Structures are given as structure tokens and as C-alpha cells.
Amino acid sequence: MSSDLTRFVGERIRTLRKEKKYTQEFLSEKSGVHITYISDIERGERNISMETLEKLLIALEAQPVEVFRIEGIEGIEKRTNRKEIIEALNALLAGRQPEEVQMILRLAKDVLGTYDNLKE
Template sequence: MSSDFVKLVGERIRTIRKEKGYTQESLAEKSGVYITYISDIERGERNITLETLDKVITALDILPSELFKFENIESIEERTDKKILLNALNSLVSGRKVEEIQLVLRMMKDMLDTYSKINK
């Protein structure tokens, strides 16, 4: 069974591929990776090697950091796995300035305090 992280990376590759208008076949062709391997990666059924990851990133014409921005994953709102949700939350703020992160933390604390009071 693959890890949640492998599944997230696969979903992110699928999302970027679709945004670029590529089919799995065209991504396979551009990257030099078999289409079945691309399909397995996107479904989180294959643990992608760094070498293959580099080929896919190059074929998608993105920076490596863009691959790990999980906030754009289509189904993130439907997730119930705490670890995946926390990773997505982290990716939302990781590129922000310290002051922005502090503001988000204060706002989250206030919201969670309010939520706790309402649901008592």
C-alpha cells in the first residue's frame, strides 16, 4: 500500500498535467516514461523515483517546488485524512512571510476558539 504522500504527489502530477492540457500519453511521450507508469504514479500506486520525478517535472515545465503545492488538489475538500489535510494546510502558508503566517495562526486560533464555544 502506498503512503499518503505518494498519493498526494500523484494527484498533484495529475492536476498539473490536466491544467497544461496534456493527456497521460502526451506526458509519457514528453517525459520518456511509460504511460502505464504515469497512470500508476497518478493513482498513487507507484513510488516514483527521483530520476523519474525529474523527467516528469521537466516534461510539465514546472519548478520542483510547484509540485509540492498541494492546495490546488481538486478533491482536497473531500479529504478526511488528518495528515493529508495538515500537509495541504502547511503548503498553503509555507511560501508566505513570517508576518502573514503569524496572522493566519492568530485567525485560526480565534476561529477554533469560537468553534469550540459554539459546539459545547
């Protein structure tokens, strides 16, 4: 049975790969990691070594923080730095399916439209 962290890392690797529009086969070729191993990692069925993680991050042109940032909206109300708030929103959406992100985008547009109309 895999741990929550193993599943989380696998999901983040999959998300980063899909954001780059890479297939598992392409990531395998680019990283030198066997395609079956990548598939197992993404499903949270295999532990990943630091060496393998580094190979995948290099191939994905990603930083470790992009895999391990586990923050959501907790404490977001206390943040005042615009960049930190946007990063928190990005982290919250990073592991979501495209249709979920599209729904959030539509909601944000509606809320901002209403807010802008109230300011007029």
C-alpha cells in the first residue's frame, strides 16, 4: 500500500508532465527512466528515489518546490504579498483536473465581474 506522500508526489509528477504536454514515453526518453517505472510512480504504486526524482525534474524543467509544495488556502487571508497569494492559488489548483480548473476560472471571472460592477 502506498503512502499519501508517495501518491501526492506521483500526482504532481503527472500534473507537471501533462502541463508540458509530454507523454509518458517522451518523458521516459528524455529522462532515461523506464516508462513502466514512470507509470507506477504517477499512480503512487512505486517509491521514487531522489536520483530518479532529479532525472524527472531535469527532464520536466521543474524545480523540487513544484513537486513538494503542499499548501492550500490555509492562512491565505493573512497574506498580503500579491505574489504569495497567487502562488497559493496556483498550488491549490495544481493537482486538479482541467475541468475543475476551468470551473474555478469561470467562477473567478463571475466574481470579479460582479466586484468591478459594484465599484462603478
